[in-house]
Amino acid sequence: MSEYQHYQFMADKPLTDGQLAHVRALSTRADLTRHSFVNTYQWGDFKGDPQELVEDCYDAHLYFANWGTRQVILRWPATVLSLAVARTYCVGGSATSRQSGPHVLITLTSDPEDCVEDFEDLFGLDHEYDEDRSQEWLPSITRAREQVAEGDLRLLYLAWLLSLSNDELDEGEHEPSVPPGLAQLPEPLSDLATFLRIDEDLVESAARNSPHPAPRPSLGACWAWAAALAPKEKDRVLAGLLHDEGDQALSVLRRRFLHDQTALASSPPVRTVAEIREESRARAKARKGHEQRRKALQEEKEAEARKRAEREAQRARDQRVAELQHDPEAAWARVAELLSIRGTRPYPEVVRLLGDLAALAERDGAVRAFAQRYDQFVVAHRTKKALIRKLQAEGPVTATLSELASD
Numbered sequence: 001m002s003e004y005q006h007y008q009f010m011a012d013k014p015l016t017d018g019q020l021a022h023v024r025a026l027s028t029r030a031d032l033t034r035h036s037f038v039n040t041y042q043w044g045d046f047k048g049d050p051q052e053l054v055e056d057c058y059d060a061h062l063y064f065a066n067w068g069t070r071q072v073i074l075r076w077p078a079t080v081l082s083l084a085v086a087r088t089y090c091v092g093g094s095a096t097s098r099q100s101g102p103h104v105l106i107t108l109t110s111d112p113e114d115c116v117e118d119f120e121d122l123f124g125l126d127h128e129y130d131e132d133r134s135q136e137w138l139p140s141i142t143r144a145r146e147q148v149a150e151g152d153l154r155l156l157y158l159a160w161l162l163s164l165s166n167d168e169l170d171e172g173e174h175e176p177s178v179p180p181g182l183a184q185l186p187e188p189l190s191d192l193a194t195f196l197r198i199d200e201d202l203v204e205s206a207a208r209n210s211p212h213p214a215p216r217p218s219l220g221a222c223w224a225w226a227a228a229l230a231p232k233e234k235d236r237v238l239a240g241l242l243h244d245e246g247d248q249a250l251s252v253l254r255r256r257f258l259h260d261q262t263a264l265a266s267s268p269p270v271r272t273v274a275e276i277r278e279e280s281r282a283r284a285k286a287r288k289g290h291e292q293r294r295k296a297l298q299e300e301k302e303a304e305a306r307k308r309a310e311r312e313a314q315r316a317r318d319q320r321v322a323e324l325q326h327d328p329e330a331a332w333a334r335v336a337e338l339l340s341i342r343g344t345r346p347y348p349e350v351v352r353l354l355g356d357l358a359a360l361a362e363r364d365g366a367v368r369a370f371a372q373r374y375d376q377f378v379v380a381h382r383t384k385k386a387l388i389r390k391l392q393a394e395g396p397v398t399a400t401l402s403e404l405a406s407d
Helices: 017-026 050-056 083-089 116-123 137-149 154-165 187-195 200-207 219-227 231-243 248-261 273-324 328-339 347-364 367-380 385-394 396-406
Strands: 005-010 036-041 060-065 070-077 095-100 103-110
Touching: 005 050, 005 137, 017 050, 050 060, 050 070, 050 103, 060 137, 070 137, 070 187, 083 095, 083 103, 083 154, 095 154, 103 154, 137 154, 137 187, 154 187, 154 200, 154 273, 200 273, 273 347, 328 347, 347 367, 347 385
Parallel strands: none
Antiparallel strands: 005 036, 005 060, 060 070, 070 103, 095 103
16 A cells, blocks of 8 residues: 545534535545544545634544655634633643634644654554544544533643654743543543554643542432522523534533532642653653563463473373383384375374484484485385475474584
């Protein structure tokens, strides 16, 4: 595959007829519905502008190419995410934010120089692209977008880490407020970090200052909070929930409730970019050392297992050779009997028997006599290519004959 590009868009609300016609005009062969757009390109390019489409039609966009570029564009109503908050976290070229009409958009980009192997790992090995697998990324990341609407800013902190990991921040810059729960990323946020190649050691280092998330409020707490609202306020909230076609009003209400429930906690000390980098390097070094020790221990266990298997195999062979010495001709006769059967199924037993005969000859100092008979055997069965290959590759006969040649 010389070139591969994947474009995907998702919308919370169904596209209007006019929007649908506009998008269809940009790509006649896309898989298009009122809520989604999926298309891939192995030649040519998409005619549309993803930024404009997210401004006008969609709430989320994902793009990747097999030369390494990856991008995510997400949109929120400005009443849910303000531009001021977005700009607190989106501070580099890899993470940007802007307002377009009533919406705030953030664009997250990962564009390293060479990531062909990375592409194969995530989207299919040996260029065998997995269409279903590729389309799972955006729905998962969109769930993380919904969490932002409820006041969970971990996605935005990951955007800041993206700029840090791409060396776009000065060493003396300070981190923004660290949201709770960064040490326990749910699957949507973990997928976002993986898709954007944010180093896991960097995430773990940043998470050290992240408070534990508050426990889920009880139903009783919800009742108590709702009961404290003034009647007119309750009417306004209920009317908003009925009028909103999506989940925006519910998200705003939930964010307001959680904000009221959260007790003011002492803020952790703010760190610089240099301090986070240093801790990330230390974590990476410790993890690498742990992995090396684990690998060494595993290799030691595997080597010991191989030695045990070799000892057991040698004991079994010694026992067979001891039994074979009473009547070696019976083994040759058994070899002939096995080879009279059609097919290759008897070949493993033939190889084993010939190996035992070779070991017996070596023990009794009769290697030359065995070699002459074995040569005759090979000539007689030279048309059985699979058998000859198996004898050459696996049979102890080869080792015995090599020893004879070295004498």
